[in-house]
Amino acid sequence: MEPKQEHKLISHADILLIVGILILAVAGLFAWKKLETPGAYVDIMIDGDSVKTLRLDQDASYEVKQQVGVNTVVVQDGSVTVQDADCPDKICEKHRAISQTGETIICLPHKLVVEIKE
Ligand SMILES: [Zn+2]
Known part of the structure; x- marks a missing residue:
């Protein structure tokens, strides 16, 4: 069989x-x-217009140059800070690092908004 x-x-x-x-x-x-892997990114806006986006999962720094001055946005370990700002109040520079969606660092003298988005 x-x-x-x-x-x-x-x-x-x-x-x-x-x-x-x-x-x-x-x-x-x-x-x-x-x-x-976080899908979030940081949106850098001047006067409401997005000029640059950076991923939060990659360390980077971006120099925002304007006629009024310069702010350096730094992404490190998933957090965002503004460094080397030459605005008069330096509020953005003193702001603690942001990492959560919806958090912002605002530089009023430079009309700069750094916001974490998804
Ligand atoms: Zn500032």
Whole structure:
């Protein structure tokens, strides 16, 4: 008697199931990765116009040069600060680092707004 096909160790249905589980696992991994890396960025605006965006998950610094003066926006370890500002009040420079969506650092003399967005 010939061996019956359905007595194979792994049937086609099993392979489909395994492939399905693998796809789900990979999709889950991607979803998890997405959660892990912050999607937030910082928007640098002058007088309401966005001039530059920087990702929060990459350390960077950006010099905002205007006729009225200069502010350097620094991203470090997911937090944003304004450094080396030459505005008269230096309020932006003294502002604590921001890292949460919706937080802002404002430099009134330079009409500069640094806001964390998603
Ligand atoms: Zn300022």
